[in-house]
Amino acid sequence: MSPRFRYAFAARALAATLLVSVMVLVWAQSQGPAQAESAPRNPSPSARVRVIDGETIEDLRSATFYRLANVDTARSEAGVACAAERRIADRAAATTGALISRARRLDLIPTGELDRAGQPTAYISADGRDLGEALIARGFGRPERQSGRPWCDAGGALNL
Helix, strand or coil: CCHHHHHHHHHHHHHHHHHHHHHHHHHHHHHHHHHHHHCCCCCCHHHHEEEEECCEEEECCCCEEEEECCEECCCCCCCCCCHHHHHHHHHHHHHHHHHHHHCCCEEEEEEEEECCCCCEEEEEEECCEEHHHHHHHCCCCEEHHHCCCCCECCCCCECC
């Protein structure tokens, strides 16, 4: 085989190798994002809990219901003292749900104590902000030490 023929053969082999390499790289890049999108992601913090009412959540990992340790919110169930109590209770639940659903980090710290109904209490924070304090600041709750005080006066107005 002449040297010229060997050189031409080697050049063609190199060109074919480069072409195949480029094709493999292009194919791999086109497959990369699709595989990344189908990879399981860490669930959001809100996927770990279920909001029951403004001050009660269920930890879905342990199937435990916790009441916020530092806040008292109105009740929305039948038999509440006034319509205003039901409205503020619904707003407290919606606010708790919104704060949890937007959170990138959710911290649940059980106190080791039980409330009057025998339910465990916990401090819960969303992105470092205490949920009980957030409800109080928005006017949808009051400090726990005021629990037991009626939410409505005799005329049906809210007692905040």
